[in-house]
Amino acid sequence: xxxxxxxxxxxxxxxxxxxxxxxxxxxxxxxxxxxxxxxxxxxxxxxxxxxxxxxxxxxxxxxxxxxxxxxxxxxxxxxxxxxxxxxxxxxxxxxxxxxxxxxxxxxxxxxxxxxxxxxxxxxxxxxxxxxxxxxxxxxxxxxxxxxxxxxxxxxxxxxxxxxxx
Numbered sequence: 001x002x003x004x005x006x007x008x009x010x011x012x013x014x015x016x017x018x019x020x021x022x023x024x025x026x027x028x029x030x031x032x033x034x035x036x037x038x039x040x041x042x043x044x045x046x047x048x049x050x051x052x053x054x055x056x057x058x059x060x061x062x063x064x065x066x067x068x069x070x071x072x073x074x075x076x077x078x079x080x081x082x083x084x085x086x087x088x089x090x091x092x093x094x095x096x097x098x099x100x101x102x103x104x105x106x107x108x109x110x111x112x113x114x115x116x117x118x119x120x121x122x123x124x125x126x127x128x129x130x131x132x133x134x135x136x137x138x139x140x141x142x143x144x145x146x147x148x149x150x151x152x153x154x155x156x157x158x159x160x161x162x163x164x165x
Contacts, residue, residue, distance in 0.1 A: 036131070037051050039130050039133070039134060040126070040127065043130055044123075047118060048092055049092075049123075052075075052077070052085055053085060053088065053094075054127070055075055056075065056077075056085055056089060057111065057115060057119060058119075058124075059071055060109060060110070061119055061124075065098070065110040066108060066109060067108060068086055068097075068107070086109055093114045093115070094112060094115035095110060096109075098110050
Protein backbone atom coordinates (compact mmCIF):
# COMPACT_ATOMS: atom_id res chain seq x y z
CA UNK A 1 0.00 0.00 0.00
CA UNK A 2 2.82 2.43 0.85
CA UNK A 3 4.46 1.70 -2.52
CA UNK A 4 1.31 2.75 -4.36
CA UNK A 5 1.02 5.95 -2.31
CA UNK A 6 4.68 6.79 -2.93
CA UNK A 7 4.24 6.34 -6.69
CA UNK A 8 1.35 8.82 -6.60
CA UNK A 9 3.61 11.63 -5.33
CA UNK A 10 6.22 13.54 -7.36
CA UNK A 11 9.66 14.25 -5.84
CA UNK A 12 8.53 17.84 -5.09
CA UNK A 13 5.60 16.50 -3.04
CA UNK A 14 2.92 17.30 -5.61
CA UNK A 15 0.51 14.55 -6.65
CA UNK A 16 1.01 12.77 -9.94
CA UNK A 17 -1.75 12.64 -12.53
CA UNK A 18 -4.08 9.66 -12.31
CA UNK A 19 -3.48 7.15 -15.12
CA UNK A 20 -4.99 8.21 -18.47
CA UNK A 21 -5.75 11.75 -17.30
CA UNK A 22 -2.74 13.46 -18.92
CA UNK A 23 -4.77 13.92 -22.12
CA UNK A 24 -8.08 14.84 -20.48
CA UNK A 25 -8.58 18.54 -21.22
CA UNK A 26 -11.59 18.79 -18.89
CA UNK A 27 -9.73 17.15 -16.02
CA UNK A 28 -6.63 19.31 -16.51
CA UNK A 29 -8.59 22.58 -16.82
CA UNK A 30 -10.63 21.70 -13.75
CA UNK A 31 -7.55 20.77 -11.69
CA UNK A 32 -5.69 23.93 -12.76
CA UNK A 33 -8.72 25.98 -11.75
CA UNK A 34 -8.99 24.20 -8.41
CA UNK A 35 -5.31 24.74 -7.63
CA UNK A 36 -5.39 28.41 -8.61
CA UNK A 37 -8.59 29.01 -6.63
CA UNK A 38 -7.15 27.29 -3.54
CA UNK A 39 -4.01 29.45 -3.69
CA UNK A 40 -6.11 32.59 -4.26
CA UNK A 41 -8.43 31.82 -1.35
CA UNK A 42 -5.46 31.25 0.99
CA UNK A 43 -4.35 34.81 0.21
CA UNK A 44 -7.91 36.16 0.64
CA UNK A 45 -8.48 34.39 3.98
CA UNK A 46 -7.11 37.25 6.15
CA UNK A 47 -9.79 39.48 4.61
CA UNK A 48 -12.55 36.93 5.32
CA UNK A 49 -13.22 36.56 1.58
CA UNK A 50 -13.63 33.77 -0.94
CA UNK A 51 -12.81 33.96 -4.64
CA UNK A 52 -16.49 34.54 -5.41
CA UNK A 53 -16.69 37.39 -2.88
CA UNK A 54 -13.62 38.96 -4.46
CA UNK A 55 -15.10 38.57 -7.94
CA UNK A 56 -18.20 40.50 -6.89
CA UNK A 57 -16.14 43.27 -5.29
CA UNK A 58 -13.91 43.52 -8.35
CA UNK A 59 -16.92 43.53 -10.69
CA UNK A 60 -18.50 46.44 -8.79
CA UNK A 61 -15.19 48.28 -8.69
CA UNK A 62 -14.74 47.99 -12.46
CA UNK A 63 -18.38 48.30 -13.59
CA UNK A 64 -19.88 50.59 -10.99
CA UNK A 65 -22.91 50.03 -8.78
CA UNK A 66 -25.24 47.42 -10.25
CA UNK A 67 -28.20 45.34 -9.18
CA UNK A 68 -27.62 41.91 -7.69
CA UNK A 69 -29.37 40.43 -10.71
CA UNK A 70 -27.08 42.23 -13.16
CA UNK A 71 -23.93 41.19 -11.28
CA UNK A 72 -25.15 37.61 -10.95
CA UNK A 73 -25.98 37.33 -14.65
CA UNK A 74 -22.58 38.65 -15.70
CA UNK A 75 -20.66 36.49 -13.22
CA UNK A 76 -22.92 33.48 -13.84
CA UNK A 77 -24.03 33.19 -10.24
CA UNK A 78 -27.60 32.00 -9.63
CA UNK A 79 -29.99 34.33 -7.81
CA UNK A 80 -30.18 32.57 -4.46
CA UNK A 81 -26.40 32.18 -4.25
CA UNK A 82 -25.97 35.83 -5.25
CA UNK A 83 -28.26 36.96 -2.42
CA UNK A 84 -26.22 34.92 0.06
CA UNK A 85 -22.90 36.28 -1.24
CA UNK A 86 -24.07 39.91 -1.12
CA UNK A 87 -25.50 39.32 2.37
CA UNK A 88 -22.03 38.08 3.44
CA UNK A 89 -20.26 41.05 1.88
CA UNK A 90 -22.75 43.42 3.49
CA UNK A 91 -22.30 41.78 6.92
CA UNK A 92 -18.51 42.16 6.58
CA UNK A 93 -18.90 45.83 5.66
CA UNK A 94 -17.59 45.60 2.07
CA UNK A 95 -20.85 46.58 0.32
CA UNK A 96 -24.21 48.15 0.96
CA UNK A 97 -27.47 47.91 -0.97
CA UNK A 98 -28.79 51.32 -2.01
CA UNK A 99 -31.85 52.26 -4.05
CA UNK A 100 -30.96 52.31 -7.75
CA UNK A 101 -31.14 55.92 -8.96
CA UNK A 102 -32.44 54.79 -12.37
CA UNK A 103 -35.01 52.25 -11.12
CA UNK A 104 -36.40 52.84 -7.62
CA UNK A 105 -37.74 49.27 -7.53
CA UNK A 106 -34.20 47.89 -7.50
CA UNK A 107 -31.25 48.12 -5.18
CA UNK A 108 -27.73 48.72 -6.44
CA UNK A 109 -24.88 46.91 -4.72
CA UNK A 110 -22.33 49.58 -3.81
CA UNK A 111 -18.85 49.39 -2.33
CA UNK A 112 -18.58 50.99 1.10
CA UNK A 113 -15.67 53.24 2.05
CA UNK A 114 -14.26 50.25 3.92
CA UNK A 115 -14.64 48.05 0.84
CA UNK A 116 -12.86 50.61 -1.34
CA UNK A 117 -10.05 51.00 1.22
CA UNK A 118 -9.59 47.23 1.38
CA UNK A 119 -9.47 46.97 -2.41
CA UNK A 120 -6.91 49.76 -2.71
CA UNK A 121 -4.99 48.56 0.34
CA UNK A 122 -4.02 45.16 -0.96
CA UNK A 123 -6.99 43.19 -2.24
CA UNK A 124 -6.57 44.57 -5.75
CA UNK A 125 -3.07 43.09 -6.08
CA UNK A 126 -3.74 39.62 -4.67
CA UNK A 127 -5.11 38.09 -7.88
CA UNK A 128 -2.16 39.36 -9.92
CA UNK A 129 0.36 38.09 -7.34
CA UNK A 130 -1.25 34.64 -7.09
CA UNK A 131 -1.66 34.29 -10.86
CA UNK A 132 1.93 35.33 -11.50
CA UNK A 133 3.19 32.76 -8.98
CA UNK A 134 0.88 30.06 -10.38
CA UNK A 135 1.99 30.66 -13.98
CA UNK A 136 5.70 31.02 -13.12
CA UNK A 137 6.58 27.64 -14.70
CA UNK A 138 5.56 28.89 -18.18
CA UNK A 139 7.01 31.68 -20.33
CA UNK A 140 5.39 35.08 -20.82
CA UNK A 141 4.61 34.13 -24.42
CA UNK A 142 2.89 30.94 -23.25
CA UNK A 143 0.89 32.92 -20.67
CA UNK A 144 -0.36 35.30 -23.35
CA UNK A 145 -1.28 32.35 -25.58
CA UNK A 146 -3.06 30.61 -22.69
CA UNK A 147 -5.12 33.74 -22.00
CA UNK A 148 -6.03 34.01 -25.67
CA UNK A 149 -7.07 30.36 -25.83
CA UNK A 150 -9.14 30.57 -22.64
CA UNK A 151 -10.91 33.71 -23.84
CA UNK A 152 -11.80 31.98 -27.11
CA UNK A 153 -13.28 29.08 -25.13
CA UNK A 154 -15.19 31.21 -22.62
CA UNK A 155 -16.43 34.08 -24.78
CA UNK A 156 -18.54 33.15 -27.81
CA UNK A 157 -17.25 34.55 -31.13
CA UNK A 158 -20.29 36.78 -31.63
CA UNK A 159 -19.90 38.36 -28.17
CA UNK A 160 -16.17 39.00 -28.67
CA UNK A 161 -16.74 40.64 -32.06
CA UNK A 162 -19.62 42.80 -30.76
CA UNK A 163 -17.42 44.03 -27.89
CA UNK A 164 -14.72 45.05 -30.33
CA UNK A 165 -17.08 47.16 -32.43
